[in-house]
Amino acid sequence: MIQHIRYSKNIFLILQLLDLVFFISFFLLFLKYQYLQNGEVRTIEQLIKLHYKALILFIFSWCFISINTNIYKISRLDSLYSILKNNLYQTLLFSIVVFAVSGFKTSDLFSPKLSIIYLAILFFFTSLTRIFLFILLKIYRSFGGNIRKVIFIDENSNTQSFINLLSKRKDYGFVNFGIFLFDIKSDLRQKRYNFDLNDLKCFLLEESIQIIFFSLNGKLLESIQDEVVLLSQKCHIDIRFIPNTLYDPFNNLKLKYYDTFPILTFDNFPLDKIWNRILKRIFDIVFSLFIIVFVFSWLFPIIIIIILIDSGKPIFYLQKRVGLYGKIFYCYKFRTMKKSKENDIKATVKGDSRITRIGKILRKTSLDELPQFFNVLFGNMSVVGPRPHMVLQDEYYSEEMRRYTLRHYVKPGITGLAQIKGFRGQISSKEDIQKRIISDIYYIKNWSFILDIFIIIRTFFKTVGGDKKAF
Structure with missing residues (x-):
């Protein structure tokens, strides 16, 4: 734990020192310009003497804002998206200070144009250092550096999947030192041990374990959980819990206090806030109009002619899909399949004989989805959100999968987090739909405008390159 704190402080200091260098260098450079x-020529000494108060205010403002944006906390679980999002928020908030100081000063500091360039360059260079450090740490951990020694206690339906994930993602830097299970014969080669509280305590101390992953609803008695939590606190070891189901509604509970009495309540989702919904809707309308005016105007006639030559009419295909709050709507697509009574009841599979020749190309590039921008304009869909399923599919999965209907909490999207993660195409097992639902739930719980932009950019590159999962 002490090593972890020291490591975090080192990262914190490195990033702050680099930011300080950028601040002072760019501040003086732009002032000189x-x-x-x-028509005036000033030395560095003169610039510092004239504007040192503004520079100090900028530095303190940046540091104060960083407390809320957490830009100096690079966790091993962070992604490039989260790092860039936090840095963007930091720069936007800091821009208020820059424009305010520049406007209130009697002598020139930065012009509005220069202020924008200053902020843009500052964002670019601070992001660059964070990305470089992030990638460097990922590589370092992949080769066995900066590791966290972890153990697993008890086992539920998700434990082995999580162990496999940590084994695959070596860049997280978690090294499995063993799993302690109820009533088994210990096997040192497989790192499997029979659970005993006293043996566990010795193991934790001897191996300098840093994190315990405890599986909920396993075979151990509930009272054992309390004993393990107390043991972890005494040994100053971080303890985390693996849920038995990834769709447990109680995963979203938030602690609130009535005077000093703690009560658990369901936390609000980001799109519960009216301003977030308005922002998302405005973006949907603007982005859809942009695509319709600047892309549809020339691409639509080309696709229509090719479809007519390849397989004749109809050009479009309207299919009932399930949308917001479970409401049924007609989803627009370019027709990519031959006429069949099965089209509304049977999902597409790899090598499906119903798909036309041009349909294969349209599906591979996702161009068959373009008419859905009209769905977005009409309010049935959003640019980004969980992909809508056929009515029969939706009814089936809502019965089979817990928390499936949570995806109806937001409007379905033309693209989504599951699609850019590669969880699209044929659903051949329960695991396929589970991965989609996990991604959809993550999106709903962690929505932000920046996340939508990130998904759109990733979708663009997948469309240009051709998605291997599309057929």
Whole structure:
């Protein structure tokens, strides 16, 4: 734990020192340029003497804002998206200070144009250092550096999948030192041990274990869980819990206090907030109109002619899909399949004989989905969200999968997090739909405008390159 704190402080200091270098360098560089534009030549010493108060205010403002944006906390579980999002929020909030100080000063600091360039360059360079450090740490952990020694206690339906994930994602830096199970014969080669509280305590201390992953609803008695939590606290070891189901509604509970009495309540989702919904809707309308005006105007006639030559009419295919709050709507697509009574009841599979020649190309590039921008304009869909399923599919999965209907909490999307993660195409097993639902639930619980932009950009590159999972 002490090693972990020391490591976090080192990262914190490195990033702050780099930011300080950027601040001072760009601040003086842009000031010098500002004066040159006015026909004045100033030395570095003169610039510091004239504007040192503004520089100090900028530095303190940046540090104060960083407390809320957490830009100096790079966790091993972070993604490039989260790092860039936090840094963007940091820069946007800091821009208020820059424009305010520049406007209130009697002598010139930065012009509005120069202020924007200053902020853009500052965002670019601070992001660059964070991305470089992030990638460097990932590589370092992949080769066995900066590891966290972990153990697993008890086992439920998700434990082995999680162990496999940590084994595959070596860049997380979690090294499995063993799993302690109820009433088994210990096997040192497989790192499997029979659970005993005293043996566990010795193991934790001898191996310097840093994290315990405890599987909920396993075979151990519930009272054992309390004993393990107390043991972890005494040994100053971090303890985390693996849920028995990934769709447990109680995963979203938030602790609130009535005076000093703790009560658990369901936490609000980001799109519960009216301003978030308005922002998402405005973006949907603007983005859809942009695509319709600048892409549909020339691409639509080309696709229509090719479909007519290849397989004749109809051009479009309207299929009932399940949308917001479970409401049925007609989803628009370019027709990519031959006429068949099975089209509304049978999902597409790899090598499906119903798919036309041009249909294969349209599906591979996702161009068959373009008419759905009209669905977005009409309010049935959003640009980004969980992909809508056929009515029969939806009815089946809502019965088979817990928390499946949570995906109806937001409007379905033309693209989504599951699609850019590669969880699209044929559903051949329960695991396939589970991965989609996990991604959809993550999206709903962690929605942000920046996440939508990130998904759109990733979708664009997948469309250009051709998605291997599309057929």
